[in-house]
Amino acid sequence: MIEPTARPLPWQSATLTAIRPVTGRVKSYRFQVAFDRPVLAGQHVDVRLTAPDGYQAQRSYSIASAPSQDGTIELMIEGLPEGEVSGFFETVAEVGDTIELRGPIGGAFVWRPEDGGPLLLVGGGSGVVPLLAMLRHRAAAAPEVPSLLLYSVRDAGEAIAAEELAVRARDEPHFALMLTLTRAGGRRVDADMIGEALHRLGQPGHIYICGGNAFVGRTADLLVDAGVDPRLIRTERFGS
Amino acid sequence: MSTRGFTGRKPPEATRERLPPGQYLTEDFPVLQIGPNPRLDLDTWSFTLREGSRPLKSWTWEAFTALPRTRWSGDIxxxxKWSKFDTAWEGVSFDDILADAGIAAPTAFLLAEGYDDYTTNVPVGDLVGGKGMVATHYDGAPIPADHGGPARLLVPHLYFWKSAKWVKGLRFTQRDEGGFWELRGYHMYGDPWREQRFTGD
Structure with a gap:
């Protein structure tokens, strides 16, 4: 399973081919880029921007698209006004621009069809992006793998790919969606909700949790409290 | 070649000279780890030096925290991509650990092993001479679990994935063996000033 990556990871030019809104704050950016190695669902890329004086800024973004042969990847970036790189994407980036990126990166928070399931995915806010890549890949390559996404957002407007997820839940017999809204009398992920997810899915074979730090830490603890083997749980976090 | 329309927010000179290439300054303390926090009890906690599979010396929490203390402050x-300035740590230096075990390092390489089954390789030369410690305190208080408490490795001159959280021991190896991330494409050494993020950097 583990193959040491002996080859260097080069910076590459990627052309921005499409921008579309995903939520009020998040946009989808599709890049044409020819990676020299296959993408795994859950991986990310590093993006590097260069100012005219040579100053550079780098950030990492999860890949939202399923691994594919079409030579493109989709990133979803929240347009944080104070963000040096995300702010650039929000206000400056246009279709046709060339951006430097390298990847795919990351070998821990990845799911391959041969890993099987049941697959429990838990996402908070924009942490759903790498999980979306897994769900898209699963639907295309291993639709028989039982899967459940527990997705926590502040309000319905924050939910990324809400319509796609609803359609998948309706049309894919082995995928279930549990969406919880935390704001305005809503409910945070709690022990009962974890219990329900485990009951509906069955004993998970792989668990991936992604979101803000507090969310991921709390959810991972709830799963361990519920008797899940901690070694099945992979986490990816942002913020502190 | 510059990115169309990107000017960036170049930090002040005083910040820039402390930032390795590609890094930005953060004021908070992000948490990164591969899984849940392991559940550790100080009554059963232990720290072990091994050569291969052979244990050389083990300490209980009480014995470990009775070893001479070392402090280090600086940037991580x-x-x-984030860097954090002026972090303050306290713990037991690698030199003092070896001294208490009454040994010299038997090989030139080791793997730090975490209670979460995480591993990462560090050359012995990057730990001796006060360069590395097993830290138990951050900013004057016991290290919180999210940041690797009760004890984590601290090798601050290398990228922080080398500073294994929830460290349970150090295993000397005959050759430089990759750990968790190093087997997944990350650099075997990880010098931030040479931007050694990935294999071949």
């Missing part, structure tokens, strides 16, 4: 750099 995470491969995910």
């Amino acid at each position: 750099h995470c491969v995910t």
Whole structure:
């Protein structure tokens, strides 16, 4: 399973081919880029921007698209006004621009069809992006793998790919969606909700949790409290 | 070649000279780890030096925290691009650990092993001479679990993935063996000033 990556990871030019809104704050950016190695669902890329004086800024973004042969990847970036790189994407980036990126990166928070399931995915806010890549890949390559996404957002407007997820839940017999809204009398992920997810899915074979730090830490603890083997749980976090 | 329309927010000179290439300064303390926090009890906690599979010396929490104390303050750099300045740590230096075990390092390389089954390789030369410690305190208080408490490795001159959280021991190896991330494409050494993020950097 583990193959040491002996080859260097080069910076590459990627052309921005499409921008579309995903939520009020998040946009989808599709890049044409020819990676020299296959993408795994859950991986990310590093993006590097260069100012005219040579100053550079780098950030990492999860890949939202399923691994594919079409030579493109989709990133979803929240347009944080104070963000040096995300702010650039929000206000400056246009279709046709060339951006430097390298990847795919990351070998821990990845799911391959041969890993099987049941697959429990838990996402908070924009942490759903790498999980979306897994769900898209699963639907295309291993639709028989039982899967459940527990997705926590502040309000319905924050939910990324809400319509796609609803359609998948309706049309894919082995995928279930549990969406919880935390704001305005809503409910945070709690022990009962974890219990329900485990009951509906069955004993998970792989668990991936992604979101803000507090969310991921709390959810991972709830799963361990519920008797899940901690070694099945992979986490990816942002913020502190 | 510059990116169309990008000017960036170049930090002040005083910040820039402390930032390795590709890093940005953060004021908070992001948490990165591969899984849940392990559940550790100080009554059963232990720290073990091994050569291969052979244990050389083990300490209980009580014995470990009775060893001479070392403090270090300075900047830390995470491969995910954030750097944090003026972090203050306290613990037991690698030199003092070896001295208490009454040994010299038997090989030139080791793997730090975490209670979460995480591993990462560090050359012995990067730990001796006060360069590395097993830290138990951050900013004057016991290290919180999210940041690797009760004890984590601290090798601050390398990217912070080398500073294994929840460290349970150090295993000397005959050759330089990759750990968790190093087997997944990350650099075997990880010097932030040479931007050694990935294999071949």
